[in-house]
Amino acid sequence: MQAVQSGTPINLTASGPVVATSAASSAPGTLLGFYxxxxxxxxxxxxxxxxxxxxxxxxxxxxxxxxxxxxxxxxPTGVFATIAVQAxxxxxFYAAG
Numbered sequence: 001m002q003a004v005q006s007g008t009p010i011n012l013t014a015s016g017p018v019v020a021t022s023a024a025s026s027a028p029g030t031l032l033g034f035y036x037x038x039x040x041x042x043x044x045x046x047x048x049x050x051x052x053x054x055x056x057x058x059x060x061x062x063x064x065x066x067x068x069x070x071x072x073x074x075x076p077t078g079v080f081a082t083i084a085v086q087a088x089x090x091x092x093f094y095a096a097g
Contacts, residue, residue, distance in 0.1 A: 004030045004072075007095035011037075017051040018079040018092045029096040031079055033070040040086035051078045064090075 007030065010018050019027065031047070045062045048055035058073065079094065 004032065004095045007032045007093040010092045010094055011089070012081055012083065012092065013087065013089050015053065015082045015084070016080070018081055018094050019051065027078055027096045028074070028076045029078070029094055031071060031073050031075055032093040032095060033068060033072070034064075034093065035068045035091045036064045036066045037089040037091060038066060039064070039088040039090075043086040043088040044084045045088065045090070046082045046084070048080050048082065049075060049077045050080055053080060053082060055080055064088075 012018070018031070043063070045064060046060070047058040047062075049058060050056075055077070058075070058079070079092070081090070081092065083090070
């Protein structure tokens with residue numbers, strides 16, 4: 001079994017697909033984790049399957065602290081991040097394929 005050890009850093013400051021290019025993609029891959037660079041009090045995050053809002057939720061509502069959060073999961077239809085309530089600057093690490 002091969003384990004994914006690194007991925008492409010993808011920075012988001014608003015809700016959007018976790019993809020390496022500006023074009024939305026439903027590329028399958030492995031989410032390795034995310035780093036919260038900064039946030040406003042009350043900011044929340046929900047991750048879901050797919051590349052548009054409304055996909056099946058992967059997580060419940062997360063209120064993350066600043067720093068790295070390890071979250072390894074295979075996402076067969078890609079990942080969409082919903083940043084809600086307040087601003088958040090977050091970098092995801094995603095390995096397509």
